[in-house]
Amino acid sequence: MAERFKGLLLNLVKVAVSLGLIVYIFRQPAIRQADWGALLAQVRLWPWLLAMTLYFVAIGFNVLKWQYLLRTLDVRVPFVHLYRHNLVGLFFANLPLSMVGGDIARGWDLARSVEGQTAPIAVSVLVDRLVGLAAFLLMAVLGMLAAVLFLGHEELTWLLATLAGVLTAFALAFAVLMSQRLRRLVERLFAWKPLRPFLPLYQNLSDSVQVYRAHAGALVIALGIGAGTVLTTCIVNYLAAVTVGASVPLLWVFIL
Structure with a gap:
């Protein structure tokens, strides 16, 4: 009751x-x-319908990524059920807390329906978000690289360098969380008094993702699925522009 x-x-x-x-x-x-x-009056119906369809396909890729990460932790949830939980997260992502609120909502909603799996679900949500960000940064770097090398837009070199630097920093930060050796080195840095209060936070984050150390292949596959989400979203954006009659080259939608 x-x-x-x-x-x-x-x-x-x-x-x-x-x-x-x-x-x-x-x-x-x-x-x-x-x-x-x-x-x-300017709205074109068929691109809008196709964009809506592909939008839910993109959500499906995200769900598939999350499901794969959950299975790695022996948490098995049917795709349809997980899709519903993800929609709950998208709903709450419209609130001021944005992605953070959405992640908390979908994790909490799933934990309510799967007893005794709260910890692995929380870990999967965290890693899912990190992998999603990595996929986004990777595709952004590849897009800028294509623009500079193949389309001759050398004026975007600074943006390519910036994105590459951010991606490198993100990869190093993830490695610091995953690697036991790097963890010990970083913990020495946290011995410095100004950083000492943040040591428990770092240790908790590192402990959370350590379970995936033995499943590096799963992270790579999840990264590939995340890249599929980004590409599908690019097509959705292009179709949205076509819907309202905007003239946007398809190639640049993938680059930007």
Whole structure:
């Protein structure tokens, strides 16, 4: 009975937040003053339908990535159920906490339905987010590299160098979390008094991802799935532009 009440309360919260977001959006001056008749007249139906379809396909790639990471930890959840939990996370991602709130929501929602697996679920959500960010950065670097080397846009070299630096820093940070040797070296740095308060946080993060040390192949596969998500999202963005009649070269959608 208590579980049913909690489920009902959660659904009511979702409805209330949804209505609140809708009211907030339509109260904005830019929305209220827009010529919706003219805007809707420019909308092309088939690109919009295709974009919507591919959008949910992109979500499916994200779900597949998360499912793969969960299976690595012996947590088996049907794809359809995991898709629903991911949609819950996307819903809460519209709130001010954005991605953090969405990750907490989908992890909590899944943990409610899978008893005794709270810890591995929390780890999977964290690693899923890290792998997703890595895939995004990797595809951004590859896109900029193509623009500079093959399209002759040398003016973007600085952006390529910046993205490559960020990706390298991200990879090093992930290695610091995963490697036992690097962990011991980093813990010595945290012996410095100004950094000492952050030592428990670093240790907790490192402990969380250590379970994937023996499953490096799973991380690589998850990275590939994440890259598929990025590519699919690029196509969705292109179709969204086509829907409203914007002229955007398809190639540049993949690059930017």
